[in-house]
Amino acid sequence: xxxxxxxxxxxxxxxxxxxxxxxxxxxxxxxxxxxxxxxxxxxxxxxxxxxxxxxxxxxxxxxxxxxxxxxxxxxxxxxxxxxxxxxxxxxxxxxxxxxxxxxxxxxxxxxxxxxxxxxxxxxxxxxxxxxxxxxxxxxxxxxxxxxxxxxxxxxxxxxxxxxxxxxxxxxxxxxxxxxxxxxxxxxxxxxxxxxxxxxxxxxxxxxxxxxxxxxxxxxxxxxxxxxxxxxxxxxxxxxxxxxxxxxxxxxxxxxxxxxxxxxxxxxxxxxxxxxxxxxxxxxxxxxxxxxxxxxxxxxxxxxxxxxx
Amino acid sequence: xxxxxxxxxxxxxxxxxxxxxxxxxxxxxxxxxxxxxxxxxxxxxxxxxxxxxxxxxxxxxxxxxxxxxxxxxxxxxxxxxxxxxxxxxxxxxxxxxxxxxxxxxxxxxxxxxxxxxxxxxxxxxxxxxxxxxxxxxxxxxxxxxxxxxxxxxxxxxxxxxxxxxxxxxxxxxxxxxxxxxxxxxxxxxxxxxxxxxxxxxxxxxxxxxxxxxxxxxxxxxxxxxxxxxxxxxxxxxxxxxxxxxxxxxxxxxxxxxxxxxxxxxxxxxxxxxxxxxxxxxxxxxxxxxxxxxxxxxxxxxxxxxxxxxxxxxxxxxxxxxxxxxxxxxxxxxxxxxxxxxxxxxxxxxxxxxxxxxxxxxxxxxx
Ligand SMILES: Cc1ncc(C[n+]2csc(CCOP(=O)(O)OP(=O)(O)O)c2C)c(N)n1
Ligand SMILES: [Mg+2]
Numbered sequence: 284x285x286x287x288x289x290x291x292x293x294x295x296x297x298x299x300x301x302x303x304x305x306x307x308x309x310x311x312x313x314x315x316x317x318x319x320x321x322x323x324x325x326x327x328x329x330x331x332x333x334x335x336x337x338x339x340x341x342x343x344x345x346x347x348x349x350x351x352x353x354x355x356x357x358x359x360x361x362x363x364x365x366x367x368x369x370x371x372x373x374x375x376x377x378x379x380x381x382x383x384x385x386x387x388x389x390x391x392x393x394x395x396x397x398x399x400x401x402x403x404x405x406x407x408x409x410x411x412x413x414x415x416x417x418x419x420x421x422x423x424x425x426x427x428x429x430x431x432x433x434x435x436x437x438x439x440x441x442x443x444x445x446x447x448x449x450x451x452x453x454x455x456x457x458x459x460x461x462x463x464x465x466x467x468x469x470x471x472x473x474x475x476x477x478x479x480x481x482x483x484x485x486x487x488x489x490x491x492x493x494x495x496x497x498x499x500x501x502x503x504x505x506x507x508x509x510x511x512x513x514x515x516x517x518x519x520x521x522x523x524x525x526x527x528x529x530x531x532x533x534x535x536x537x538x539x540x541x542x543x544x545x546x547x548x549x550x551x552x553x554x555x556x557x558x559x560x561x562x563x564x565x566x567x568x569x570x571x572x573x574x575x576x577x578x579x580x581x582x583x584x585x586x587x588x589x590x591x
Numbered sequence: 592x593x594x595x596x597x598x599x600x601x602x603x604x605x606x607x608x609x610x611x612x613x614x615x616x617x618x619x620x621x622x623x624x625x626x627x628x629x630x631x632x633x634x635x636x637x638x639x640x641x642x643x644x645x646x647x648x649x650x651x652x653x654x655x656x657x658x659x660x661x662x663x664x665x666x667x668x669x670x671x672x673x674x675x676x677x678x679x680x681x682x683x684x685x686x687x688x689x690x691x692x693x694x695x696x697x698x699x700x701x702x703x704x705x706x707x708x709x710x711x712x713x714x715x716x717x718x719x720x721x722x723x724x725x726x727x728x729x730x731x732x733x734x735x736x737x738x739x740x741x742x743x744x745x746x747x748x749x750x751x752x753x754x755x756x757x758x759x760x761x762x763x764x765x766x767x768x769x770x771x772x773x774x775x776x777x778x779x780x781x782x783x784x785x786x787x788x789x790x791x792x793x794x795x796x797x798x799x800x801x802x803x804x805x806x807x808x809x810x811x812x813x814x815x816x817x818x819x820x821x822x823x824x825x826x827x828x829x830x831x832x833x834x835x836x837x838x839x840x841x842x843x844x845x846x847x848x849x850x851x852x853x854x855x856x857x858x859x860x861x862x863x864x865x866x867x868x869x870x871x872x873x874x875x876x877x878x879x880x881x882x883x884x885x886x887x888x889x890x891x892x893x894x895x896x897x898x899x900x901x902x903x904x905x906x907x908x909x910x911x912x913x914x915x916x917x918x919x920x921x922x923x924x925x926x927x928x929x930x931x932x933x934x935x936x937x938x939x940x941x942x943x944x945x946x947x948x949x950x951x952x953x954x955x956x957x
Contacts, residue, residue, distance in 0.1 A: 298956070304947055305724025305900050306957040356724060356901030364901030367724045383728055384685060385658050418657040419689070446658060448633035454657045514956030521634040579903025589896045 284314045284479060284538055285556075286563050287341045293567055294337075294354065295515035302575065303354045305367030310338035312477075312509035315537035316441045317342035319482025320409055320502075323490055327406040329377045331392035335441075336371045336381035339411050345373035347567070351574035359577040363584070386412065386419035389438070393425040396436035396499070407493045408436045415446030417463055418454060426467040426501070435493040437486070438464070440503045441476060447512045448523040464501030476504025477537040480544060507532035602785055607777035609751035610716075611640045613758030614678065616787045618648055621676060624762060627654045627663055628680040637680045638718065638777055664690035667713050668697045668767075676712045676762055684717040684733050684771065698767040699742030710765045714758075719773045719810075719861070721909075722947045723955050726900035732810070732862040732893075737769045738838040738871075744768040745838040746792050747810040747861060751781040756790025757836070764792065771838075773810045773861070775949035794842035797849070801829030804922060805849040807872055808859035809835035812910055816859060819915045822936055826925050838868050843875055850876055854885030855922050859910050864892030889918050902947045909946075912937055 291309045298307065310317065313335075321330065321342035332339040340350055346361065353360025354368045362370050369383035379395060382388040392410030399406050416422050417440065429436055440460055444451050464471030472489075474481055482504060489500045509532075511518035519529050545551035604612075618624040626644055628637050631653055636642040645653045656663045660681065667677035681687055687694065694715065701709040720729045738745045744766050748754035754776070761768035795807065799820050808816045813834045820830040831849045850856050856876055858869030869890040876888060891910045898908065907914070916933060920926035926933060944951065 301954065304902060304945075304955065305726065306955070356903055358903070360901075362900075364903055365727065365897075365899035367726045367900030369729075370726060370900070383726070384689075415658045418659050420659070420661060447630050448635065449630050449655060453655050511956075523634055580899075580901055582904055582906040582908070585899060585904040585908065586894070586896045 284318045284541060285559060286567075287314045287317065287338045288538055289560065289563050290341060290347065290567050291337060293571060295510065297571065298515035304356060305354060305369075306513050307337075307354065307368045307515065308335040308513050309510050309515070310335055310508070312532065312536065313441055313443060313506045314338050315479040315482055315541070316439065316476045316504045316506055317411075319479040320437075320439055320486045322483050323486035324377070324407070324409065326377055328409065329379045329395050329406065330409040330411060331379055331388040331395065332371065332381035332411045333385070333388060333413060333416070334369045334381075334383045335413065336369065340371045340373065340378050340381070343373075343378050344376045345371065345378045346376070347570045348573045349373065351570050352577045355574045355577065356579060357574060357577035358580040358584075359573075364580045386416040386421045389416065389425045390421055392436060393429050393434060396429060396434035397432065399435050400432060405494050406435070407490050407498070410436060410438045412438060412440050413446065414440060414442040414444065414451055414460075415454070416440070417460065423463075423467065426464060426469050426499070429499040430467045430469050433496055433498060435496070435498045437489050437493065437498070437500045437502055438469070440501065442503055442505050443508045445508070445512070445524070448521075450524070460501065460503040469499050469501050471501040471503070473503040473505065476506035477535045477540055479537055479541050506537075507535075509533065601782045603780050604751060604783050605777060606748075606751045606754050606779045607639050609755040609783045610748075610758055610772065610777075611642060612783065613755040614640065614762075615644070615647060617759045617762040618644075618652070620787060621762070623674055624676045624678065625652045625654060625670070626678050626680070627656045627667060629656050629658060629682070631655055631680070637682060638774060641680060660686050660689040661693060664693040664715070665697060668693060668701070668711055671711050671713045672701070672709050676714075678714040678716065678762065680716040682718055683720045683729050684731055685728055687715060687717050694737070694743070694767070694769070695740050699740045702766070703742060711767045712765045713767050714761045714770060715767065716770045716772060719771060721773070721775060721898075722949055723953070723957065724900040724902070724947060725957075727897035730898050732771055732773070734771045734838050735860075735862050735867050737771075738841070738868060742766070743839060744792060745771065746836060747771045747773070747838060748836065749776055749779070749810055749813045749834050751779060752783045753790050753796070753834075753836070755783055756788050757792055759787065760789045760792045763789065768792070771810070771861070775811050778950040779814070792837050793840070794837060795833040795835045795845055797831065797845060798834050799830055799832035801831045801853070803829050803831075803853055804855040804857060804919065805831045805833070805846060805853045806857045806859065806915075807833045807835050807846055807869070809838070809868070810861045812859040812861060815910070815912045815915060818912050818937075818940070819919070822933060822940070823919070823926070826929060826933070828919070828923055828925070835868070841868070841871060841875075843872065846872065847876065847880055850880045851883045854883055856884070856888040857915070857918060858888070858890050858892075859915060860890070860892030862893055863895065864890050865895050867892045886922050889921065891915060891918055902945065905946050912941070
């Protein structure tokens with residue numbers, strides 16, 4: 284979690300250099316969802332992500348250098364600079380695809396689960412989505428299909444209360460997300476998305492169920508994005524959310540919560556934390572240097588890969 | 592438009608502001624006009640184009656749209672059957688792809704199948720997201736996709752004053768009108784009259800008079816062509832330049848007349864060259880003006896592959912001034928002879944901007 288936080292903080296810090304020239308949707312504040320879920324997975328399990336894909340990609344052990352190089356638009360990036368920050372994938376790590384159009388990857392993830400079911404293999408697919416995603420028909424169509432076919436998939440809805448600058452209450456009626464899943468006979472659970480241990484514990488349970496052909500599931504994780512919808516800055520000044528709300532969630536910062544847990548249970552202390560930060564920062568800086576030094580793609584490569 | 596000397600009368604505003612004025616003027620005139628967008632009143636308000644509408648109009652007319660492009664397009668069409676004039680604004684052309692069924696079946700065909708009993712006076716504003724590494728799924732224009740469909744009208748405004756008038760005409764029109772707005776055109780500044788007025792959405796407009804070659808371009812490419820026209824004038828090549836403006840219905844009367852004069856035709860597409868609007872123009876002109884053509888017509892447009900995110904790939908990707916000059920050099924030996932100095936001149940006159948930003952003020956992040 285700390286690793287992802289430090290990577291994204293460095294992206295935010297260096298974004299003003301104007302060398303990362305693509306949109307970036309940071310997950311700062313939401314890391315427990317990605318880490319709690321992905322930490323429960325094995326390498327063979329697959330995840331699908333959205334426009335906000337950095338944390339999912341990194342939590343599933345996607346290659347950091349390739350991710351940063353992609354954001355810098357470099358040939359050494361995971362898409363060779365073709366996709367930018369919203370198209371991250373690392374096939375060998377099981378990060379199968381990230382798609383920038385809202386909800387688009389939900390069906391792809393469902394297809395991945397269908398594949399496991401037909402082949403009778405035991406891996407599970409995770410479909411990461413946002414609270415906005417459930418407004419698209421494709422979410423419901425996918426859950427319906429997964430439900431009648433008992434597919435081994437967990438739909439993980441990160442409810443951060445906003446779609447861009449619009450609060451959930453302006454877009455959806457008051458009702459729990461569980462009800463959406465249950466309407467499709469998909470077992471649904473909601474939990475504190477800022478508590479990484481809890482998220483992890485629940486995911487492990489659901490994985491077991493999926494492997495016993497008792498999928499699919501909808502897991503809703505309540506959380507909050509600290510920075511602006513897209514970009515490196517804080518945006519409490521522009522008026523769509525209150526400082527009070529922000530501070531409330533800041534207190535529930537998933538990293539703070541987990542740090543406290545570590546201190547309480549495992550004699551972890553501030554010094555350990557600092558040392559860990561330092562060693563991670565070193566590793567991250569090396570990856571940034573790699574990305575910055577990598578070459579931009581040559582224009583002659585642009586026409587490659589249109590057809591298989 | 593001729594430059595007015597009296598500077599006090601000029602009201603210079605950017606394209607995005609002009610479009611907003613058009614929306615407001617039309618909605619003031621007709622209470623049936625309603626607005627739908629994702630974040631319609633949020634701090635960014637669709638690049639400022641729907642800003643503060645909720646302060647001017649009854650809140651019932653300003654509809655915050657859930658992320659349900661398909662259903663909400665159908666909702667707009669249904670409301671339009673009963674007299675509303677909904678305007679849907681989407682931040683990217685690609686978001687309309689979720690609503691193609693509604694657009695192509697219900698919007699385009701309801702008037703036809705109901706034998707005129709229904710009409711669908713909706714406006715669907717789609718913004719081309721080119722720039723800042725938007726990548727393959729956030730930067731397409733796809734005007735040719737929509738222009739295939741009888742029953743739709745498709746317009747591509749370029750200049751602020753025209754954009755305002757075109758938006759008003761689109762709202763008054765009793766047919767579904769797809770407006771493809773290039774977000775780089777939102778930055779173009781110009782004089783815009785401070786009143787209710789319409790610009791026709793029937794045919795192209797000639798914006799430069801010349802006898803040597805006919806060029807038909809739309810949207811951002813018109814700006815590129817104007818640049819080229821200015822430089823080539825020094826070499827005594829005068830371009831008969833048209834802003835296409837309206838992709839459907841494709842009214843080519845003026846273009847035919849021009850080609851009969853010049854004998855040479857170049858089209859510059861915003862979207863793909865292959866199966867683009869230019870393909871249709873060239874084909875029509877070849878059929879009807881074959882005997883007047885002195886040279887084979889030339890099409891310029893986006894190449895036959897997607898637009899990747901990284902600027903590294905994008906050199907020579909877009910149909911820009913250099914590409915247009917290159918094609919023109921096939922028609923005019925004098926360009927070949929002076930090629931180097933023309934290119935130097937282009938470099939000198941070009942704003943020194945990176946390939947992925949529309950304006951010096953643009954700093955990302957989307
Ligand atoms: C089909 C479609 N409509 C609109 C958008 C523009 N858009 C990008 S991200 C976003 C917000 C999505 O909200 P949510 O699903 O809650 O994810 P979050 O950004 O909060 O992580 C929107 C509307 C899009 N990418 N795709
Ligand atoms: Mg959200």
